[in-house]
Amino acid sequence: MLPAQNNSDEMDNVTLVRVIGVVHKLTGITMAEHKKPLLQSRLKKRMRELQITSYGEYMDYLAKTAGETQNFINVVTTNETTFFRTPKVWSFFEKEFLPEWHKNNPRTMLTLWSAASSSGEEAYSLAILCSEFKLKTPGFDFKILATDISSAVLAEAEAGEYHDRAVEFFKRAKPELYDRYFSKKDESTHIISSEVKKKVQFLPHNLFSVKKEQFDIIFLRNVLIYFSSEDQENVLMNVSRSLKINGHLIIGESESLSRLNTPYHFISACIYDLRKEGK
Numbered sequence: 031m032l033p034a035q036n037n038s039d040e041m042d043n044v045t046l047v048r049v050i051g052v053v054h055k056l057t058g059i060t061m062a063e064h065k066k067p068l069l070q071s072r073l074k075k076r077m078r079e080l081q082i083t084s085y086g087e088y089m090d091y092l093a094k095t096a097g098e099t100q101n102f103i104n105v106v107t108t109n110e111t112t113f114f115r116t117p118k119v120w121s122f123f124e125k126e127f128l129p130e131w132h133k134n135n136p137r138t139m140l141t142l143w144s145a146a147s148s149s150g151e152e153a154y155s156l157a158i159l160c161s162e163f164k165l166k167t168p169g170f171d172f173k174i175l176a177t178d179i180s181s182a183v184l185a186e187a188e189a190g191e192y193h194d195r196a197v198e199f200f201k202r203a204k205p206e207l208y209d210r211y212f213s214k215k216d217e218s219t220h221i222i223s224s225e226v227k228k229k230v231q232f233l234p235h236n237l238f239s240v241k242k243e244q245f246d247i248i249f250l251r252n253v254l255i256y257f258s259s260e261d262q263e264n265v266l267m268n269v270s271r272s273l274k275i276n277g278h279l280i281i282g283e284s285e286s287l288s289r290l291n292t293p294y295h296f297i298s299a300c301i302y303d304l305r306k307e308g309k
């Protein structure tokens with residue numbers, strides 16, 4: 031007897047177009063057809079768990095199983111992140127933004143949003159620098175909202191436990207901060223301090239909908255790159271509705287708003303603010 035055929039190795043073009051369409055519909059992410067090997071390997075892992083052998087069959091299962099939507103989103107999103115990613119942004123935040131903001135807003139709670147937070151490194155980097163600033167600045171306080179469309183990374187963020195690789199660079203660059211805000215769970219697991227953890231709330235959110243709260247600063251980094259120009263403009267408009275006038279928007283190193291129609295005003299690479307119309 032011939033061995034059972036394994037159809038899962040190659041995705042046909044009709045299914046590829048279908049997968050790309052569903053990824054866009056659910057997340058806004060535009061995937062090029064040359065990403066087929068990436069999509070195949072990510073979906074295959076999930077298909078193995080479900081004992082589904084063809085991509086077409088998996089897409090049928092996804093279409094009729096509401097509970098599968100989140101698993102699909104979790105596997106198709108790219109969640110790469112690190113503590114203190116792009117040092118120049120953190121230097122601006124620590125040395126310019128925080129002192130200036132506090133001078134202009136004494137006795138006010140600073141509100142921050144890490145708007146595609148992945149597994150929490152960005153939000154905890156913010157919490158660490160704000161905690162440091164709070165230590166030397168009586169009257170200063172802050173709260174951070176961190177959101178993502180992937181429930182898998184939000185669960186990791188909430189756990190606040192990181193492997194060696196995740197803290198390696200940060201530990202070497204800022205040993206005193208590592209010592210103050212991390213402890214060891216075991217040989218290779220590092221836990222963020224409970225003091226820092228309680229300053230961050232993690233919630234699911236899709237950037238294609240509007241958040242009601244208002245923030246002083248929003249980190250929207252390394253997510254716009256996955257969207258078409260039109261979708262970037264939509265997301266940037268949604269996010270602007272949650273940014274206070276004179277609030278700051280921080281984007282990723284490989285992202286720029288210069289060719290887009292948006293309400294933001296350029297300050298320096300990665301850094302923008304929102305001004306009253308006409309200012």
Ligand SMILES: C[S@@+](CC[C@H](N)C(=O)[O-])C[C@H]1O[C@@H](n2cnc3c(N)ncnc32)[C@H](O)[C@@H]1O
Nearest residue numbers: 057107109110111146148179180236237251252
């Ligand atoms: C590469 S990570 C960036 C993490 C972090 N901001 C940084 O710069 O290191 C991109 C994150 O965007 C999230 N994402 C993708 N599409 C999204 C959407 N429509 N709404 C919210 N988050 C989304 C992904 O799940 C992923 O965790």
